[in-house]
Amino acid sequence: MIQRNFGDTKIAVSALGVGMWSLVTDWWGEPDKAQEIIKKSMEIGVNFFDTADMYGNGKAEEILGKSLGSNRDKVVILTKIGYDFYTNKFKPKQRYDLEYLRFAVNESLKRLSTDYVDVLMLHNPKLKDISNKELLDFMRSLKSDGLARSVGVALGPTLGWEEEGLKAIEMGYEGLEHIFNLIEQYPARKFLQFNVGHVVRVPHASDVLNDLKWPLKEDPKLHRHFKSMDWISRAVERSIELKKYAEKRGMKLRDLAIAFILSHRTVSSVIPNITNLKELEEFSKASDLTLDESDLEFLENYYNTNYKDLNEESIRETLIYK
Numbered sequence: 001m002i003q004r005n006f007g008d009t010k011i012a013v014s015a016l017g018v019g020m021w022s023l024v025t026d027w028w029g030e031p032d033k034a035q036e037i038i039k040k041s042m043e044i045g046v047n048f049f050d051t052a053d054m055y056g057n058g059k060a061e062e063i064l065g066k067s068l069g070s071n072r073d074k075v076v077i078l079t080k081i082g083y084d085f086y087t088n089k090f091k092p093k094q095r096y097d098l099e100y101l102r103f104a105v106n107e108s109l110k111r112l113s114t115d116y117v118d119v120l121m122l123h124n125p126k127l128k129d130i131s132n133k134e135l136l137d138f139m140r141s142l143k144s145d146g147l148a149r150s151v152g153v154a155l156g157p158t159l160g161w162e163e164e165g166l167k168a169i170e171m172g173y174e175g176l177e178h179i180f181n182l183i184e185q186y187p188a189r190k191f192l193q194f195n196v197g198h199v200v201r202v203p204h205a206s207d208v209l210n211d212l213k214w215p216l217k218e219d220p221k222l223h224r225h226f227k228s229m230d231w232i233s234r235a236v237e238r239s240i241e242l243k244k245y246a247e248k249r250g251m252k253l254r255d256l257a258i259a260f261i262l263s264h265r266t267v268s269s270v271i272p273n274i275t276n277l278k279e280l281e282e283f284s285k286a287s288d289l290t291l292d293e294s295d296l297e298f299l300e301n302y303y304n305t306n307y308k309d310l311n312e313e314s315i316r317e318t319l320i321y322k
Contacts, residue, residue: 001045001287006076006197006268007174009150011118013076015262016287017048017199017269018280020060037280038067042075044284048269050177050199052080052123052154053108057089065113072114078177078199079108080123080154096122096129098138105147119175119197120148124156126322130167139173150174152197158226158318162187169194180267181205182242182260182299183235183307184314192266200261200270207273208235209257211243231313238306245298255286260299263291 003012018041023034038049051060061079068075081104085092095101109115120142122129129135130153139151152175153168155161159179165187168176175197180188183205192198204210206227216236218229239253246256261270272283291299303311 001284003047004268006119006150008195009174009197011076011149011197013048013197013269014046014287015269016046016258016284017050017078017271018046018274019201019271020049020051020064021055022273022275024056024060024063033276034063035067037274037277038064040277040280042071044281046284047074048076048078050078050201050269050271052083053104053111054080054083054085054092054123057085058107058111061108061111065111068113076118077112077114078119078121078175079112079117080121080177081105081108082123082125094124094126096125096132096135098135101138105142109147116147116149118149119152119199120150121152121154121175121177123154125153125164127164127167130164130171130173133171136171136173150197152176154199155179158321159184159314160187160318160322162190162315165191169196175199175268177201180261180264182209182257182303183239184311185303185307186311186315192264195266197268198266200267203261203270203272204254204257205235206232208232208239210254210273211239211252212254226318227314228317231310231317235307235310238310242302242306245302249295251286251289252282255282255289256291258283258286259289259291260296262287262289263296 002015004015006013051064081101082094082096083092084095142148152173154177155165165176176191177199178188179202180200181203207213207216216232243253246253261267274280
């Protein structure tokens with residue numbers, strides 16, 4: 001599998017990454033299958049694993065650490081800190097005070113069975129936290145102490161956060177995790193102009209671009225609970241012609257979605273929702289697909305005609321989380 005640079009760091013990550021969220025949290029997946037998928041991932045060339053301390057209240061990091069075994073030096077681990085699930089696991093609150101963050105980092109390292117992480121990110125921080133120089137200095141001190149190889153910011157939980165993403169880049173954070181897909185292209189396209197590590201999540205737009213999942217229904221356990229079902233329905237309807245285009249090109253719509261993201265050279269890795277070995281294999285093959293200039297021109301026009309207003313709606317929807 002092709003590897004890409006994580007920004008201007010010396011870290012190389014596989015174009016396809018595996019997200020622990022979909023494998024082991026109470027929302028998605030079956031925990032007993034997680035180790036099998038992690039091990040198979042490494043066999044096919046995936047070296048990048050995305051997790052967070054709060055995923056499954058520490059369960060994700062524990063399973064990842066156990067699954068890697070002696071392969072720690074062959075993989076790249078991204079984890080995130082900033083939610084205090086230790087005090088209340090049912091309603092964890094964001095905490096960015098330095099004493100807590102140092103505690104959280106050390107607990108993550110224990111669960112991961114390692115003495116360092118490759119990418120350490122603040123989990124969904126607000127603008128005031130991203131702008132905090134003392135917090136940035138603390139994150140950089142973890143690099144100096146050998147606990148992290150690079151530091152970044154994970155934007156979320158929804159689309160948007162343009163000001164926050166650009167501020168993180170301005171401050172000097174080395175990586176961003178954010179949403180980017182054929183439908184929801186902004187504000188990510190503004191971020192992608194900068195050479196930092198870009199980890200892309202929700203590549204199938206809450207399963208709208210994964211035709212295998214059609215018809216889509218409301219489900220509080222899935223990421224699309226952040227979206228209105230009216231938006232979902234309209235987005236699916238407007239994707240039917242794109243599905244036909246993909247099939248004419250010998251692809252599935254879900255594969256085209258992956259290929260589009262990776263056509264952007266500053267994208268480091270894409271993290272689709274993988275819950276079984278079949279999805280792992282399919283998305284692995286999709287990560288090797290190449291789109292030509294005519295494909296990209298078609299997709300640009302398709303976005304402007306069919307998706308641009310949906311993209312703008314998504315951004316407005318997420319203002320409630322600020």
